[in-house]
Amino acid sequence: MLDSSMKLERKEELSVNDVSVRLVLNENETSMVSFYLPSPLDLNELNVDSNTLISLEKMTNQLDVFNMETWLDDEIFELEAKKERFGGSPIFHTHLANMYEFKSDIVKSLHHREKAIELSQNLVFKHNKASTLKLFGQTNEFKQTLIECNIVNDEVSSLGLALSEMEARNLEGAREYASICLSSDCLNSGARMLMGAISLIERDPQEAIRHYKVAQDLQPLSAPVLVNMAFAYCQLKQFDQALRALKRALVIDLLDENALIFYADLAFDRQEIADSIVRMERFVEFERDKPEVWERLARAYFFSVTESDSEKKQSLFKALECLKNQNAISVHATIYNNIGLVYSELGDKKKALRFVSLAFTQSEKEELKEQTFHNLIYLHYRSGSYQEAIKIVEANFDNLVHREELSKCVQKTLLHYVRCLEKVNKTDVLIKVVEKLSPLISYPEYLLEFYTGLVYLYAVESPNKHGVVGLIDPILKASDNISDKSNSVMVRAINNLCFALYSFDEKQAADDLMPFIMNYINRDPYVTATFGMSLIMKGKIDRGESYYNNAIAMLTDNLEKKRFKQRRDYEIGKILIECGDSRRAKRLLLKAKNESKGLQSVALDATRCLRLLNDKLS
Numbered sequence: 001m002l003d004s005s006m007k008l009e010r011k012e013e014l015s016v017n018d019v020s021v022r023l024v025l026n027e028n029e030t031s032m033v034s035f036y037l038p039s040p041l042d043l044n045e046l047n048v049d050s051n052t053l054i055s056l057e058k059m060t061n062q063l064d065v066f067n068m069e070t071w072l073d074d075e076i077f078e079l080e081a082k083k084e085r086f087g088g089s090p091i092f093h094t095h096l097a098n099m100y101e102f103k104s105d106i107v108k109s110l111h112h113r114e115k116a117i118e119l120s121q122n123l124v125f126k127h128n129k130a131s132t133l134k135l136f137g138q139t140n141e142f143k144q145t146l147i148e149c150n151i152v153n154d155e156v157s158s159l160g161l162a163l164s165e166m167e168a169r170n171l172e173g174a175r176e177y178a179s180i181c182l183s184s185d186c187l188n189s190g191a192r193m194l195m196g197a198i199s200l201i202e203r204d205p206q207e208a209i210r211h212y213k214v215a216q217d218l219q220p221l222s223a224p225v226l227v228n229m230a231f232a233y234c235q236l237k238q239f240d241q242a243l244r245a246l247k248r249a250l251v252i253d254l255l256d257e258n259a260l261i262f263y264a265d266l267a268f269d270r271q272e273i274a275d276s277i278v279r280m281e282r283f284v285e286f287e288r289d290k291p292e293v294w295e296r297l298a299r300a301y302f303f304s305v306t307e308s309d310s311e312k313k314q315s316l317f318k319a320l321e322c323l324k325n326q327n328a329i330s331v332h333a334t335i336y337n338n339i340g341l342v343y344s345e346l347g348d349k350k351k352a353l354r355f356v357s358l359a360f361t362q363s364e365k366e367e368l369k370e371q372t373f374h375n376l377i378y379l380h381y382r383s384g385s386y387q388e389a390i391k392i393v394e395a396n397f398d399n400l401v402h403r404e405e406l407s408k409c410v411q412k413t414l415l416h417y418v419r420c421l422e423k424v425n426k427t428d429v430l431i432k433v434v435e436k437l438s439p440l441i442s443y444p445e446y447l448l449e450f451y452t453g454l455v456y457l458y459a460v461e462s463p464n465k466h467g468v469v470g471l472i473d474p475i476l477k478a479s480d481n482i483s484d485k486s487n488s489v490m491v492r493a494i495n496n497l498c499f500a501l502y503s504f505d506e507k508q509a510a511d512d513l514m515p516f517i518m519n520y521i522n523r524d525p526y527v528t529a530t531f532g533m534s535l536i537m538k539g540k541i542d543r544g545e546s547y548y549n550n551a552i553a554m555l556t557d558n559l560e561k562k563r564f565k566q567r568r569d570y571e572i573g574k575i576l577i578e579c580g581d582s583r584r585a586k587r588l589l590l591k592a593k594n595e596s597k598g599l600q601s602v603a604l605d606a607t608r609c610l611r612l613l614n615d616k617l618s
Contacts, residue, residue, distance in 0.1 A: 090116035205235035223249040298322035459500035525554040566598035
């Protein structure tokens with residue numbers, strides 16, 4: 001039996017902005033070095049040429065920004081007045097250098113750094129000078145200063161050079177200096193974390209985990225170590241281990257935004273939404289100015305599984321509140337898009353369309369524009385505004401298909417467009433559109449949707465035997481590209497093709513395809529009916545009728561049941577004419593013809609068979 005329904009995807013409607021994972025390479029009381037990598041759910045992009053960003057974040061005491069300049073000037077004035085008394089102290093010159101560094105006066109800051117080095121051979125003063133040089137972008141001088149510190153015996157200098165090489169994306173140089181650091185201090189946690197990051201970039205997560213476990217032993221209360229380890233587990237596709245590591249990180253520091261966002265994304269992907277909601281709710285009790293957390297909490301509420309309609313509605317209102325909080329912090333088209341989708345689920349179609357339309361007009365990135373456009377068409381489809389959806393797509397058609405290879409989102413939008421055409425019964429336009437768009441579709445599932453639609457049109461709306469036969473190879477080729485052979489779209493495509501081929505009396509071609517879907521007999525009503533039809537056509541009427549009845553029993557929709565019965569009666573009546581049972585054939589064909597809720601095409605076929613039967617009897 002033909003299945004004319006189109007499986008419309010919805011899982012990617014509500015979006016969040018992608019946030020990179022921050023891998024901390026070195027952590028101590030005074031500085032933190034971070035390495036930014038792509039989103040945890042997009043690990044395929046992780047390589048040395050990724051759009052990575054290295055930042056050296058110096059953790060200093062926060063000063064009152066309104067009084068900072070005045071405070072610095074007063075402090076420097078007082079220190080300069082004490083120069084004669086304390087000028088022989090390297091600590092005095094270090095303090096004065098720090099003040100000038102805050103004022104961005106590199107010349108005076110370096111002058112006092114040099115004075116401190118002259119007064120003391122302690123390497124910490126050279127480290128301070130190197131830090132200042134790095135802060136003001138003098139990389140070569142920074143490296144030279146650290147090299148002068150005897151890097152073999154000074155792990156701070158060797159680690160600093162390793163981090164500098166990482167910034168330059170020189171992995172070999174970074175590994176060399178980190179190895180020197182570990183040779184003098186094998187328990188240096190910073191070097192271990194750096195070596196772990198290098199291993200991650202080189203796709204060696206097992207080696208990365210080895211380094212991170214050593215770092216964890218050295219810093220058992222370090223949340224960043226656990227976040228790094230979670231990233232390594234993700235590379236190994238050990239997602240449960242990754243989630244456990246992130247949960248432990250959040251136990252150590254529930255306000256670690258980096259760990260929370262990583263956990264929220266991974267938990268959403270692994271369908272552990274409920275626990276992520278609890279952790280994000282605790283976070284926003286203390287930190288209410290993080291838009292990335294608000295949008296992930298909204299997404300979790302939106303997709304949360306609830307036991308009743310009232311609980312679902314409550315979750316949607318919570319999602320709406322989160323999005324409003326996010327919008328109060330930052331304005332972005334994705335927020336309007338998501339608000340529109342929440343209103344859609346709440347049943348407010350007018351507000352839903354208004355916000356999604358606003359998101360579409362304000363989208364700057366091509367990818368976001370495509371997604372919001374898709375949502376706009378989908379909402380029109382859901383609200384029954386088929387003509388409006390058709391009008392919008394046709395007005396933007398050239399912009400949609402301007403690229404040589406269409407994105408998945410655009411291809412999905414075109415599927416909704418076709419579905420709208422089907423709803424308004426524009427059969428002639430529909431066939432031309434589907435034939436035109438099919439070559440533009442590259443995703444196997446979407447391509448099968450288009451082919452399945454064509455099979456239905458060729459078999460029912462505008463009979464075309466040659467067109468159906470011509471789709472055999474394309475459908476099999478698209479099916480080969482789907483790894484999951486139980487995919488419902490693939491099963492439906494092959495079933496519809498088989499049914500259409502049987503309808504056009506292409507029995508051998510249909511029989512050759514049936515083995516692909518035999519496992520779904522008595523599991524899928526459409527496949528079961530198709531198999532019943534094949535038996536009836538081979539003269540095994542009783543068995544075929546039995547399978548047809550099993551298919552009807554599986555259905556829940558009364559209209560579909562009537563159409564199945566209509567088709568069953570027609571197929572049995574048609575074969576009974578050949579078998580010579582004219583009386584029973586006439587009775588069944590009359591039932592098929594007079595079924596008011598049945599398919600018009602089947603009624604016409606039954607009428608033709610009755611005419612042939614009457615001619616034969618006369």
